[in-house]
Amino acid sequence: SQQGEEDPQALSIQEGENATMNCSYKTSINNLQWYRQNSGRGLVHLILIRSNEREKHSGRLRVTLDTSKKSSSLLITASRAADTASYFCATDAYGQAGTALIFGKGTTLSVSS
């Protein structure tokens, strides 16, 4: 079974708008990561947030983590057509670093110009 579940499953926006994706998970975690995947190719690591962090920024990306609600959100500001991709959250199995990653089904983001 998959630990993380992203919401929404699909999101369509215009260039320049912000995109928000949410992720829920079931068990305790050591950290939570977000990945991007273009057209069924390899995953690109975007950002990692540790369980003791509440918010993290990287360029146009902002990630929040609420361990009490077992949820995280990824905000992409000022979206571009190049942001069109699938986005996955991943948590470490058993709450231990260096272990298997458990992925959700992903959010498919479409940014039109």
Add this chain to the structure above:
Amino acid sequence: DAGVTQSPTHLIKTRGQQVTLRCSPKSGHDTVSWYQQALGQGPQFIFQYYEEEERQRGNFPDRFSGHQFPNYSSELNVNALLLGDSALYLCASSLRQGNEQYFGPGTRLTVT
């Protein structure tokens, strides 16, 4: 500095055959993990290798086996292929106890 590389890029096999996929980790990484991604789904963990031994395994049958070599590269073997084994197979490398896993471009396996 080369990232994670995988070969081949695409592969077509017939039911019942066997297949071997290969992965070279990112320079400096010693741990390799394999994932299977079916169409429209997130990646699912198959197993992880460190120090040439399988350290963790996901919910996959024994038809899936692997190997890690002294140079940290790895192979994924699948025997008695089924139609349901058609998927994108992703290799990821990391440092032991490291948090971030770096993924290769994947091998697209089609079983007919």
